[in-house]
Amino acid sequence: MNALQSVMKMHARTTYWFLSPLVIIVASFIMSLLISLLFHGNGAVFYGGINYVYVFFFVFGIVSLHDTFSFALGFSVRRTDYFLGTLLLVVLLSVATAILTVLLAFVQSHVINGGDGRLPLFSLSSVNNSSPGEQLWIYFVTQIHMYFLGFAICSIYQRFGKAGIWAFFVFAFLLVSISIFLSTSLHWGIASFSWLSPPITFEFALWLALLSVCYMLVSYVLLRKATMCP
């Protein structure tokens, strides 16, 4: 069997994470329906269930690597095959999740809500006006970004152990603190924290895609030198 297929099969056997994004999306859809019934006619409500999917992708970027990397190495898997197999599976999973999200968002806004946009549960607020293709791209990239953010953080642990992860968080904390201090002193406006939740647009997703590629490269370089015993 192809080495990448073997890695994908390994990940797929951890069913709890392989199916979870789809379960979260469907559960969010059902919740949105219930809320829609309860608050019928009371104006627009943003439930926000979709965000759990992104939290999920971030957490499982960490957990899936921690759970399977040592196992895979122990079963004679090349580090490169592990990385590429994982990447391929996450891309497929993100595509499936993004398609389901767009489809259910369409059902909700055009079938259930009758196009009045009263309950935009499946839309990040800034995504509403995008075309289905753009929505697909935005959801896909956001998921990939969140997964590989978690994956890159866990790669630091796999490569450098506990000391490495502590050093990373101390560095990140200092970086953020100094940035906020400078922005406050120099009136950059960063301290307003509005930059933490920018409108997610097609163009913004391009930046997320670029960041995702950076996370992937960093993860790959770290895992190439990672051992079984961080």
Next chain:
Amino acid sequence: MSSAVAVERLTKTYGDLTVVDTISFSIETGKIYGLLGRNGAGKTTILQMLTAQIFATSGELRVFGEKPYENRRVLSQICFIRENQKYPDSFRVKDILALSESFFPRWDREYARLLSEDFQLPLKRRMKALSKGMLSSVGIVVGLASRAPLTIFDEPYMGLDVVGRSLFYDRLIEDYAEHPRTIVLSTHLIDEVSRLLEHVLVIDKGRLVLDEDADTLRARAFTVTGPVSKVETFTAGKTLIGGEQFGSLVSALLLGKADADDRKQAAALGLEFTAVSLQQLIVHLTGGTAQRKVLEIR
């Protein structure tokens, strides 16, 4: 015979601590090797470097003639079963067996099924719920059914009872006879595996202290047993390296190859002549304190 593993001046250090110290050896294909030594001697570290799970500080390392790191051709020919192999929490025993089929090209599904029955593996139970003995059994089943050209067992039977260990040895030797391949058994339970071994590598404090054919090694010493006074007569002028006393009888471990004259003299004195156990000999050769003390026959 071609070489499965060739190691040249291999060293692994962690800061100031040298775990493996400039060792060189080779492992021929189609033989059962014993990598022996005390706990903490450096056995697992050597095996992890062979399988590219960790990196050598210095030295050369070839497996099937190539460097193993990120080498799919080499890694696909290795199955390394270690005592503390990590498994994903959600995996069941059947998941491990199913995945092994995709990871190991020579996997024998039917043999894995038979072994699972022999070791009474609960296929639907999660790996994290298994006892230490059961975890060892899973490793043994994977190692044997993988039929990997280089199969390495690192202390594979921790937590297994005598019956389980005996079953492992029996299945190993049966399958090896039908499907010859290179097997490395790393253990500190020397006596238990000694009958299986064709070649012995002994590691002590990170250094290779013995690299010898098992039969040649066994011929390097012998034991005579009998009444104290007669054993004393026999051992006069010989190199005594160990012994035990049982009431009026004493068993003396002597270094050197027993020749015809020795056998004749022992027979005349009514002494029993036996082969030395590999464990006794290795403990002596590696400077073990228990056997190091020369026996004082009174």
